[in-house]
Amino acid sequence: MSQSNALAEAYKQTNYQLSGHGRRNIQILKESINDLNELQESDMYGKGKIIEDFQAKVAAYLGKESAVFFPSGTMAQQIALRIWCDKKQLRKVAYHPLSHLEIHEEDGLKKLHHIESVLLADKTRLIEMEDVLNMQEDVACLLLELPQREIGGQLPDFKTIEQISSYCRNEGIMLHLDGARIFEILPYYKKSAVEICNLFDSVYISFYKGIGGIAGAILAGDKNFTNESKVWKRRHGGDLISLYPYIVSSDYYFEQRLDKMNQYYEYAKEIAELFNQCFAVSTLPIQPVSNMFHVHLSISKDKLETLLTSIYKKTEIGFTSFVKEKSEESCYFEISIGDAIVKIPKEKLKKAIQMLNESMEENHN
Template sequence: MPNMYASTGESDPQTDPATRRYRAMRACTKQLSGPRPLSLRERAAALAEAPYDLDERPDQYGDGVVAFLEERVAGLLGTEAAAFFATGTMAQQVALRCWAERTGNRLVAMHPLAHPEVHERAAYAQLTGLRSVWPTRAPRLPDAGEVASLDEPFGTLMLELPLREAGFVLPTWDELTAVVAAARDRDAVVHFDGARLWETTAHFGRTLPEIADLADSVYVSFYKTLGGISGAALAGPAELIAQAKAWRHRYGGQLFQQWPAALAALQGLETELPRLPEYLTHAQLVAATLADAFADVPGARVFPEPPHTHQFQLWLPWSAEVLQEASVRLAEESGEWLFGWFAEPGLPGISYTEVTMSAPALEWTAKDIHAAVERFRALLP
């Protein structure tokens, strides 16, 4: 029998889990975790609503709407300048490279769960010859004492705010200022991996410029938290950003046109950024309700409780395969999407998922969550 999907370019939902999950989510009437997935047509149509003059010409090699976005980010963070990057990985590598050149020290202090260690194939070492040192292995940001007692002189302290792999955890404001001061006492510069920095203001009780002012440079993402297509920005002193743009070109990041990503980023700044405090408040309700709904399940837990941002982890004592199948079946049979993907950290029979609040989640009450979890649990062995 011929494959009807072969001529359309679509994946067969019977053999492609991503397509099956996408279709199940799209058909749901209620969605607790994550933003509603958009089709290509919807994505393209949404760009027409971006807060920018669409009668202007497209950007070329970083001017036009891309330059406008850079100015907007610098203004939001209170920095002298900002540079748009196609990927956060590139922005991070360029930032660490520039600081190593400026400090004359290739050693970077970072957490072993930080993005460059876990998700970038050790690019900082392979491409630039940098080395890392870990102030702590605990699932939290390092404290001032740990930074002060490092036995090697380091040129840059990189702090991921929030630390995603540990559960989107953040220090207190006093802890953050103390660890930055400890790095300064070691004559080191401070770089914030702020892919999700946008969502930290409520926890810290500070504005974005106040938070960014603690660091010498800050990286932010446009597709994480803000729902953009792709892209990131590196913000800091004008002299550093000029150097970063030179390395951006060398790394292949001087794309001819990037207007779709820039327009989507501007849209996220306009629509999602103001709603993040509301999402955090709802995340605290959802986390407490999920903890209660699974209270009788040995090994189940929400972390951290309460959440530090609008994202948190849910740990359950089943395999990722079993939990993912139950999630998709719940969506297909009940029209309710509770959880996204599950991962296994290496502990037998234990999996976790990241629960993310966005606009669709706001309609869920504690009663709704309890009822949906009961249906979800009925699908588990």
């Protein structure tokens, strides 16, 4: 067994996990439908009370005219960008070099929609107002991801978003929000979802990140936009006869967890502080601005995997199931706080992170 596999296996065997809401198993589905009336009718190809009610509810929550439920964010976002490109008759959009569209979608945007990407900022930092001002090419749409997941979930100042939004409106550039984790950033900004979404022409949100549903996404905007998105949803093969298993579970966990985002955020800051006390370990950002952050360590990926595997076995606490290489002598992993954290006895957790500290010191000597 490779060291990576051993780590993943040891993580599975732990009693407690730092990230997430607990194991992703069939119980998640069972719990979410348990109290539903079994006579409630399925949606039918995007129509019916069960889907329309949820779409209306989320549209209101986001302050948008209309919303459409999608099986995935990959599908929803490609379609949003395509609609804006068609509107502007320009197949070019701007986003961060580590946008989900650029690194996790097998180039769907390019291969299916023939849309070119203009990459703003560089991989190590957020898009700032200056990057937008200095853009060398015309684009139909600018996509902002809040928080920027691949760099630890960093966030720009709210003022920056306001400036970018007002600039884009003046310049006729459509502004789209990759808000997969929008719920998770409200406590930091001390804003409502409506206040944030007001700055954007279209918004995508996800139901299986902070919300902890099974899968599913919403795309919201004005009525023309969402009507067009339904046509593309069918073209993509996303207009399923029944999406209700995702809808009812999204709704269930939306209701359960929406009010917990502040709690997750406070935990994230507390846990990050513990990691930052460890030798040759620092979090990105140093102080989290949402429920998530990255833990960077000056040690090779291989060595950290061995070391974590041992810590998991001794403490029954899992930090992460996988580690990403940064350089030969450094690596990092992601923490995303949810309900699971509450179950870990604090002393046990402190001991586990203290064990990481000691192992890092030993490794250095």
